Amino acid sequence: xxxxxxxKTTGDAQVDQFVTVAETYTxxxxxxxxxxxxxxxxxxxxxxxxxxxADAPVKVTVIxxxxxxxxxxxxxxxxTAQLSPANIAQPIRGLLRGxxxxxxxxAQVEGVDVEGRKITLDDGSTLSYDYLMVxxxxxxxxxxxxxxxxxxxxxxxxxxxxAIRSKILLAFEEAERETDPVRRAQLLxxxxxxxxxxxxEMAGAIGEIARKTLVNEFRNFDPRESRIILLEGLPRILxxxxxxxxxAAATDLGEFGVEVRTGSLVTAIDExxxxxxxxxxxxxxxxxxxxxxxxxxxxxxxxxxxxxxxGRVQVERELHIPGRPDIFVIGDxxxxxxxxxKPVPGVAPAAMQQGRWAADNIIRALNGEAxxxxxxxxxxxxxxxxxxxxVASVRGRNFSGFPAWLLWMFVHVLYLNGLANKGLVIAQxxxxxxxxxxxxxxxxxxxxxxxxx
Amino acid sequence: xxxxxxxKTTGDAQVDQFVTVAETYTxxxxxxxxxxxxxxxxxxxxxxxxxxxADAPVKVTVIxxxxxxxxxxxxxxxxTAQLSPANIAQPIRGLLRGxxxxxxxxAQVEGVDVEGRKITLDDGSTLSYDYLMVxxxxxxxxxxxxxxxxxxxxxxxxxxxxAIRSKILLAFEEAERETDPVRRAQLLxxxxxxxxxxxxEMAGAIGEIARKTLVNEFRNFDPRESRIILLEGLPRILxxxxxxxxxAAATDLGEFGVEVRTGSLVTAIDExxxxxxxxxxxxxxxxxxxxxxxxxxxxxxxxxxxxxxxGRVQVERELHIPGRPDIFVIGDxxxxxxxxxKPVPGVAPAAMQQGRWAADNIIRALNGEAxxxxxxxxxxxxxxxxxxxxVASVRGRNFSGFPAWLLWMFVHVLYLNGLANKGLVIAQxxxxxxxxxxxxxxxxxxxxxxxxx
Numbered sequence: 078x079x080x081x082x083x084x085k086t087t088g089d090a091q092v093d094q095f096v097t098v099a100e101t102y103t104x105x106x107x108x109x110x111x112x113x114x115x116x117x118x119x120x121x122x123x124x125x126x127x128x129x130x131a132d133a134p135v136k137v138t139v140i141x142x143x144x145x146x147x148x149x150x151x152x153x154x155x156x157t158a159q160l161s162p163a164n165i166a167q168p169i170r171g172l173l174r175g176x177x178x179x180x181x182x183x184a185q186v187e188g189v190d191v192e193g194r195k196i197t198l199d200d201g202s203t204l205s206y207d208y209l210m211v212x213x214x215x216x217x218x219x220x221x222x223x224x225x226x227x228x229x230x231x232x233x234x235x236x237x238x239x240a241i242r243s244k245i246l247l248a249f250e251e252a253e254r255e256t257d258p259v260r261r262a263q264l265l266x267x268x269x270x271x272x273x274x275x276x277x278e279m280a281g282a283i284g285e286i287a288r289k290t291l292v293n294e295f296r297n298f299d300p301r302e303s304r305i306i307l308l309e310g311l312p313r314i315l316x317x318x319x320x321x322x323x324x325a326a327a328t329d330l331g332e333f334g335v336e337v338r339t340g341s342l343v344t345a346i347d348e349x350x351x352x353x354x355x356x357x358x359x360x361x362x363x364x365x366x367x368x369x370x371x372x373x374x375x376x377x378x379x380x381x382x383x384x385x386x387x388g389r390v391q392v393e394r395e396l397h398i399p400g401r402p403d404i405f406v407i408g409d410x411x412x413x414x415x416x417x418x419k420p421v422p423g424v425a426p427a428a429m430q431q432g433r434w435a436a437d438n439i440i441r442a443l444n445g446e447a448x449x450x451x452x453x454x455x456x457x458x459x460x461x462x463x464x465x466x467x468v469a470s471v472r473g474r475n476f477s478g479f480p481a482w483l484l485w486m487f488v489h490v491l492y493l494n495g496l497a498n499k500g501l502v503i504a505q506x507x508x509x510x511x512x513x514x515x516x517x518x519x520x521x522x523x524x525x526x527x528x529x530x
Numbered sequence: 531x532x533x534x535x536x537x538k539t540t541g542d543a544q545v546d547q548f549v550t551v552a553e554t555y556t557x558x559x560x561x562x563x564x565x566x567x568x569x570x571x572x573x574x575x576x577x578x579x580x581x582x583x584a585d586a587p588v589k590v591t592v593i594x595x596x597x598x599x600x601x602x603x604x605x606x607x608x609x610t611a612q613l614s615p616a617n618i619a620q621p622i623r624g625l626l627r628g629x630x631x632x633x634x635x636x637a638q639v640e641g642v643d644v645e646g647r648k649i650t651l652d653d654g655s656t657l658s659y660d661y662l663m664v665x666x667x668x669x670x671x672x673x674x675x676x677x678x679x680x681x682x683x684x685x686x687x688x689x690x691x692x693a694i695r696s697k698i699l700l701a702f703e704e705a706e707r708e709t710d711p712v713r714r715a716q717l718l719x720x721x722x723x724x725x726x727x728x729x730x731e732m733a734g735a736i737g738e739i740a741r742k743t744l745v746n747e748f749r750n751f752d753p754r755e756s757r758i759i760l761l762e763g764l765p766r767i768l769x770x771x772x773x774x775x776x777x778a779a780a781t782d783l784g785e786f787g788v789e790v791r792t793g794s795l796v797t798a799i800d801e802x803x804x805x806x807x808x809x810x811x812x813x814x815x816x817x818x819x820x821x822x823x824x825x826x827x828x829x830x831x832x833x834x835x836x837x838x839x840x841g842r843v844q845v846e847r848e849l850h851i852p853g854r855p856d857i858f859v860i861g862d863x864x865x866x867x868x869x870x871x872k873p874v875p876g877v878a879p880a881a882m883q884q885g886r887w888a889a890d891n892i893i894r895a896l897n898g899e900a901x902x903x904x905x906x907x908x909x910x911x912x913x914x915x916x917x918x919x920x921v922a923s924v925r926g927r928n929f930s931g932f933p934a935w936l937l938w939m940f941v942h943v944l945y946l947n948g949l950a951n952k953g954l955v956i957a958q959x960x961x962x963x964x965x966x967x968x969x970x971x972x973x974x975x976x977x978x979x980x981x982x983x
Contacts, residue, residue: 144703144973161614163970170747171971180749183703183977200707235974250597250636254653294623296633497961497969501954508950516950517616518624520597521688524636 100395102402103442104207111136111178114439115196115206117186117374119146119169121425122408123212125432127179133440137179138204140196144168144183147235148493150425151502153275155238157282158246158290158515162235164502167494189377194403208403208439211375211390212432215409215423218370218387228346229270229365232279241364243520245283248362250520253295259359265303266360268351270343271367272309273317274460277326279366280307281463284333289513305335306358308351310342310367315468317422317458318475322468325477329466369423371410378404385412394450396435402448405438407431413451421453425492430454461485464510553848555855556895557660564589564631567892568649568659570639570827572599572622574878575861576665578885580632586893590632591657593649597621597636600688601946603878604955606728608691610735611699611743611968615688617955620947642830647856661856661892664828664843665885668862668876671823671840681799682723682818685732694817696973698736701815703973706748712812718756719813721804723796724820725762726770727913730779732819733760734916737786742966758788759811761804763795763820768921770875770911771928775921778930782919822876824863831857838865847903849888855901858891860884866904874906878945883907914938917963 104112112135116123119141130137145166154160170181185199195205217231230241245267252264265287269280287303294300307314307330313323314330314337327337338353345352350359371388378384382398383391389412390398396413398404408428413421421427431451438448457471461482469481486506490499505516557565565588569576572594583590598619607613623634638652648658670684683694698720705717718740722733740756747753760767760783766776767783767790780790791806798805803812824841831837835851836844842865843851849866851857861881866874874880884904891901910924914935922934939959943952958969 142977144699144971161616161970162974163614163972166972168747168971171967174747180706181747182707183700183973184707202707235972239974246597247636253633254635254637254655294621294627294634497958497965497967500961501957501969504954504957505950512950514624514950516954517614518597518621519616519619519688520636521615521692524595 100393100397100400100402101438101442101447102208103445104403112207112443113138113205114208114210114436115140115204116210116212117141117196118212118214118408118410119143119181120149120212120214120408121428122214122410122432123210124169124172125429126210126212126407126436127173127432128176129433129436130439131176131178133178133436134443135178135207135439137176138182139169139173139179140182140184140186140198140204141169142183142185143234144170145235146172146494148489149233150489151493152232152235152238153278153282155235155517156232156241156245156279157286158242158518159282159509160502160505161517162239164498164505165493166235167498172494186374189374189404191378191381191401191404206403208405210432210435211378211404211406211410212408212428213372213374213410215369215371215387217365218368219365220368222346225346225365228348229351229363231365232275239521242517243522244362245286246518246520247524249291249295249300251361253297255297261298262302262304263349263359264361265298265300266350266358266362267303267305268358268360268363269305269307270351270363270365272307272311272314272337272339273366274315274458276307276309276366277314277330277460277462279364280305280335281330281333281461281466284330284335285463285513286515288334290515290518301334303334304360306360307335307337308341308343308353309337309339311339313339315460318460318468318470322470322475322477326460326462326468329462329477333463333466369409375406375410378406382406395438395448396431396451397438397448402442405435407435413453415453416450421451424458426456427453459485459488553846553850553853553855554891554895554900555661556898557856565660565896566591566658567661567663567889568593568657569663569665570594570649571665571667571861571863572596572634573602573665573667573861574881575667575863575885576663577622577625578882579663579665579860579889580626580885581629582886582889583892584629584631586631586889587896588631588660588892590629591635592622592626592632593635593637593639593651593657594622595636595638596687597623598688599625599947601951602686603942604946605685605688605691606731606735608688608970609685609694609698609732610739611695611971612735612962613955613958614970615692617951617958618946619688620951625947639827642827642857644831644834644854644857659856661858663885663888664831664857664859664863665861665881666825666827666863668822668824668840670818671821672818673821675799678799678818681801682804682816684818685728692974695970696975697815698739699971699973700977702744702748702753704814706750708750714751715755715757716802716812717814718751718753719803719811719815720756720758721761721811721813721816722759723761723804723816723818725760725764725767725790725792726819727768727911729760729762729819730767730783730913730915732817733758733788734783734786734914734919737783737788738916738966739968741787743968743971754787756787757813759813760788760790761794761796761806762790762792765792767792768913771913771921771923775923775928775930779913779915779921782915782930786916786919822862828859828863831859835859848891848901849884849904850891850901855895858888860888866906868906869903874904877911879909880906912938912941 148165188197255261291300390406391412409423461467467481601618641650708714744753843859844865862876914920920934920938
């Protein structure tokens, strides 16, 4: 990974001119002789920051409210019964086992005392830091309509994915028992709100479940009757891609049985379906794949930093809070601008790069050097639609179809943590590919006692 | 499988003399020309009954309150983070997809109208049957101390397994944050109650987690300090095995770091540990692997059949309720005697054999033949203790150690449903074997907000 060494990433020649006279901060050495770097969040940003500090003369503590690092780009495959939760998650302390200067705490952070340089954990205990890295990630935003959350669940955690999987599978189960054709049609209608990569991937996968996986499994209806509708408020899906790729994706989704409806703003959601202005669509299953909101912990920083509408902490290009060189914010929680003044997108490669860059800035400070401004190495965008179909926009090259699909698989396996998980994921993809099976069609948790009540 | 053809299973020559003048029952053909066999429960007994009826001139309906058939003998491996839930579960309707005369309903059965030959489902609807097979399985019994259930969870479903996995992993996480050595010792004490195969397998696996998997992952304690205690009320563990194998298993468990305490009847359980008479053992994690109780549905049959203390329905040797040749009870829910008058054990092979036998009896009746009494083909007993160690008692041969362990693995993979699952389980076992890793160390679900409150 070239970007772990910032000196080598400046493919863009104009970057150097943006190096500013950065604030920097070198704390005095404490009693134990090591500065303490506290990293809140073990996602892409936090984990990469911790690893980058492996050989630095610091003590690293990673705090997360879950015990696992999650490979979020494959979360939709858990939600659509292709992979098991454990395939895309690994214990953070397992990943850092060999790093002697790192320890891991399972806890929620409740507050930050900026002046006293300490954080408060959920049990009331405090932890002092010399450097703080806030890498708390993002969750979904319902744009102020939080009452929609239980009606249209979103997909950010493994628990979300398992719940959505159950919801999709239960709709088919209920349809098998249903005798009223109107209600059955409602049960067999699936709406995905949001035409970004997650929404496109979810819709495509539900299409494959209905048209391939479940065929011949029901006696009272044909799963191929299912309607899968992808709703997007903007004029096109996948707006981060060039227009022709958006169009290609929409065509491919159509072939997977997905109705793509752009320019469709949802105005109401209830248990029976959604409204788009005056139009009503009855659907038992509605999934939310729109909107991003940063985890609430960033509010603790509101006194010393500016937050945008989604809760992102606006940071200097050196990735720290203005005037607070001891507090870095990285990953989806950070509002960072590129050298050209464009916002760095909230994607996994950006989070990984920021984690390593912030760690390198700390190392620079400890060596008496100045912080350097973050240089985003845009590796492009990928989104898969389903079997053999994906779109890719990589370093100015735009392509779709089978080559993009192969690239998508290659990149996702490459970045997955752990040799065992790589192997298991490849094996399950192969099984799915050759047999159209989905290996994790489990309904877990409480099943509603009276399905049809 | 020889026992699918009952004529060939009589290795014991004396069996034939027990053939009784059985009641038999052949319903008149209904309007659709097919008799309806309703099977309640998609476990080993129910699934094998359904499959045995694939070519019979009947309509088969399998009803289960879960969507999946569970390979329960490997449930402890989900609870101890070695396998994922989906590896040991397959959708029942997927398993019966190719069987044209079978349909599957996800529902709870609320009652049986024995005279009217119909069952009531959870939504109030009814379903008529010509033959009913009750294959509802068993759950754990707390011997009248149901208040122990939340304190010492048992292991019968995937949700149980995921909850126990979280409980075990959370205890280690909490120990990392704990500064009081007394409380930390309590967190690192794990008690398994019940020295049958499940208890032995659980205790051995927790020992391996503590002594191998988690080594070097914590900074504030050594997981090898953990105490794992297996409590058994009888004078020896694994009482279904010969005495020398019980002794060998106890020795092996000792080497895995498990303290085996026989003749130890638990008299109280609370959140902080257990009492054995006057003795107190502090432990944050207590797991229940003792006692079996049949699912409550059998109570609906109490008016027409005799139930034993565990709720098992006492059936004729032909596997139907006395005087009710249209109602079969099979698997763990059935109290069946062998030709020699000994109870047939509640194990997976017995359930599979009973399922096929009951199906064959229905086929006999449809052919105008009499029911035949069930012949139990005892394939022996196997229990694994951990890495390279197991005990086996197979057709009079008793052995332990590595050969028993290989046999245990072979048999369990052989009976696992689905080629994909066989491959994935073997792969994960190999990963664990060579790297002492456990691939599914996931804490799912709500994490207690204040771990140490």
